[in-house]
Amino acid sequence: MRQAALIAGAAATALVAAGAITYAVAGDDGGGRTPSAESADAGFARDMAVHHQQAVEMSYIVRDRTKDEEVRRLAYDIAQTQANQRGMMLGWLDLWGLPKVSSEPPMTWMDMGGMASGKDGALMPGMATNTELKKLGELSGKQAEIFYLQLMTDHHKGGIHMAEGCVEKCTVGVEKRLAQGMVDAQQSEIGLMADLLKERGAAPRS
DSSP states (O other): OHHHHHHHHHHHHHHHHHHHHHTSOTTTTTTTOOOOTTSHHHHHHHHHHHHHHHHHHHHHHHHTTOOOHHHHHHHHHHHHHHHHHHHHHHHHHHHHTOOSOOSSOTTGGGTOTTSOOOGGGOOSTTOOOHHHHHHHHHOOHHHHHHHHHHHHHHHHHHHHHHHHHHHHHOOOHHHHHHHHHHHHHHHHHHHHHHHHHHHTTOOOOO
16 A cells, blocks of 8 residues: 555646646757657657556546555556656647647657557557457456456556657657656556556466
């Protein structure tokens, strides 16, 4: 419970910090230049917005499928944090006058456009398939908790890989800092989820 409280506190702090930079000029540290539609900055914002949306969806599904307060609290923190970050990234695309969708495959900005087949709705590494989302919505109690924690662990691993790509390739300072914050927070949450799985006699899928 103490670790969950620390994670929740960190998530709240991240939300405050995120709100503070939402209105920052999204061209800082880049010489005032607006990123192009093909840039890593735009690609990361588009792709991570999609990636985050699924995490929000999964988190709200599990909150309706269990009464366990620790899992419900974690799910709520993830949903709120990632919904806030998603709004920021879409807002930056608006500020830059760039489209929110691209004809290029996801992760092309990382030179990994063929990394995920998109089969059954899994558009990027770590994303759950439509079949898995349906299954999550059909489970309840401990089974729902375990499956959610396994899905979200995979989801975070994929998200961390993308965020690390932005830290390396993005040129907009505020976006690079957000990406590094995602890496740090999601690595902490992976550790927490491993503990929650162990308490339920389960383990991450990979």
